[in-house]
Amino acid sequence: MDTKDKRKLTFQFFNEIGIIQQLATTAFNRRLPDGLHVSHFSILNHLIRLGDGKTPLELSDAFQVTKGTMTHTLGALSKRDFIKLSPHPSDGRSKIVFLTDSGRTFHASAIESLAPLMHIMEHNFDLNELANMLPKLQEVRAILDKHRDV
Amino acid sequence: MDTKDKRKLTFQFFNEIGIIQQLATTAFNRRLPDGLHVSHFSILNHLIRLGDGKTPLELSDAFQVTKGTMTHTLGALSKRDFIKLSPHPSDGRSKIVFLTDSGRTFHASAIESLAPLMHIMEHNFDLNELANMLPKLQEVRAILDKHRDV
DNA sequence: TGCATATAGTTTAATATCAAACTATATAGT
DNA sequence: ACTATATAGTTTGATATTAAACTATATGCA
Numbered sequence: 001m002d003t004k005d006k007r008k009l010t011f012q013f014f015n016e017i018g019i020i021q022q023l024a025t026t027a028f029n030r031r032l033p034d035g036l037h038v039s040h041f042s043i044l045n046h047l048i049r050l051g052d053g054k055t056p057l058e059l060s061d062a063f064q065v066t067k068g069t070m071t072h073t074l075g076a077l078s079k080r081d082f083i084k085l086s087p088h089p090s091d092g093r094s095k096i097v098f099l100t101d102s103g104r105t106f107h108a109s110a111i112e113s114l115a116p117l118m119h120i121m122e123h124n125f126d127l128n129e130l131a132n133m134l135p136k137l138q139e140v141r142a143i144l145d146k147h148r149d150v
Numbered sequence: 151m152d153t154k155d156k157r158k159l160t161f162q163f164f165n166e167i168g169i170i171q172q173l174a175t176t177a178f179n180r181r182l183p184d185g186l187h188v189s190h191f192s193i194l195n196h197l198i199r200l201g202d203g204k205t206p207l208e209l210s211d212a213f214q215v216t217k218g219t220m221t222h223t224l225g226a227l228s229k230r231d232f233i234k235l236s237p238h239p240s241d242g243r244s245k246i247v248f249l250t251d252s253g254r255t256f257h258a259s260a261i262e263s264l265a266p267l268m269h270i271m272e273h274n275f276d277l278n279e280l281a282n283m284l285p286k287l288q289e290v291r292a293i294l295d296k297h298r299d300v
Numbered sequence: 301t302g303c304a305t306a307t308a309g310t311t312t313a314a315t316a317t318c319a320a321a322c323t324a325t326a327t328a329g330t
Numbered sequence: 331a332c333t334a335t336a337t338a339g340t341t342t343g344a345t346a347t348t349a350a351a352c353t354a355t356a357t358g359c360a
Contacts, residue, residue: 001277010271013280014174015192016287021171022214023294024164026348039316042165057338064172069317071340076315093325093338121160124293127151129286130163136279137166143274144173176318189346207308219347221310226345243308243355 031113034080036106039063039073044082044099044107052099055088059097064145082106181263184230186256189213189223194232194249194257202249205238209247214295232256 001009028038043059054062060070074097077083082103088094121127151159178188193209204212210220224247227233232253238244271277 006272006277007268009277009280009284010268011195013284013287014171014178016284016291017167017171017174019214020287020291020294021164021167023291023298024167026214027294027298028164029348035315037316038168045161055338064169064176065316066318067339068319068341072316088338091326091338093323095339118157118160120293120297121290122156124297125290127156127159130159133283133286134159134163134166136283137163137170140271140275141166141170141173143270144170144177147270147274148173148177179318185345187346205308215346216348217309218311218349222346238308241308241356243353245309 027117028114031117032110033113034106036080036110037076039065040077040082041107041110043073043077044103044110047083047097047099048104048107052083052097054097055094056085056097057094077103080106177267178264181267182260183263184256186260187226189215189219190227190232191257191260193223193227194253194260197233197247197249198254198257202233202247204247205244206235206247207244227253230256 025038028041032038032041042063046059046062047054056070056074057067059074060067063070065073074083074085078085080102081100084098084100085095086098088096121130175188178191182188182191192213196209196212197204206220206224207217209224210217213220215223224233224235228235230252231250234248234250235245236248238246271280
């Protein structure tokens with residue numbers, strides 16, 4: 001493969017990623033109840049999967065967004081009482097994020113409303129292919145993450 | 151694979167896609183000269199690859215953004231004289247987008263400044279894997295595109 | 301021809317996001 | 331202990347994006 005082809009391929013890859021992300025996000029957002037956004041759902045999902053009690057900084061690292069964005073997102077979740085922010089027990093600068101009962105309830109109902117989208121993928125795409133791609137995508141992500149300063 | 155695993159896998163896939171997109175976009179944006187954004191570069195790139203003379207609607211379809219977003223993006227490109235909007239010869243409602251010389255020049259220099267990022271991918275990832283993933287990603291994109299109303 | 305409906309592009313209001321400046325607390329080196 | 335530097339979170343100003351309302355032109359049908 002010559003340099004030009006490599007570059008074209010890489011561009012094409014990122015282009016495809018970008019469009020998939022856009023279509024998926026739009027579909028997700030449209031499906032989520034109550035004006036909630038994927039970014040909100042993702043936080044709840046993360047806290048449920050991996051346990052709550054995280055700091056805002058841990059979350060902004062996990063989702064690769066700035067601290068300011070996380071402040072904004074957590075503010076929206078707090079306003080709806082889906083999470084509660086407590087002071088950090090051992091670091092006066094920090095906070096800890098806890099899920100509330102209504103946060104958990106909302107998460108469950110959001111999962112429900114996303115079901116039709118999940119079905120579309122499951123019925124139209126061989127999920128084994130998805131499973132095969134996943135480690136490679138994680139590798140790409142790791143490379144980008146490692147070279148974030150470039 | 152049971153339903154729960156399928157759902158988890160699909161979520162994970164979209165999550166990975168989302169983070170790659172975010173990291174790549176951030177890196178691209180940081181590299182682009184003169185406060186330009188990936189969205190601007192992409193339009194120029196599209197017009198150079200596939201030829202100019204497209205309508206704004208064709209572009210918003212190609213990039214899966216709303217017409218309003220395209221108005222905004224084309225406005226930014228016009229203001230910098232990278233494109234020129236002409237009236238459509240046969241449809242009074244429409245317009246046609248042409249590249250200017252400085253648009254072409256800018257595109258070339260943008261490609262240059264993206265080179266370091268391209269190198270990182272090329273040196274750290276087997277591009278054959280990328281090539282293998284591409285058709286599958288295109289398939290995913292097509293599925294999402296086809297079911298955009300769900 | 302003339303009216304009803306569809307389509308291309310713009311505008312508006314709201315939200316998400318980022319980078320950078322800022323505040324408050326921690327930590328490290330002297 | 332004191333001061334300098336680092337870190338957690340917030341705020342600010344700018345831009346991208348969306349959905350929905352709006353304007354202007356086209357098209358189709360009576």
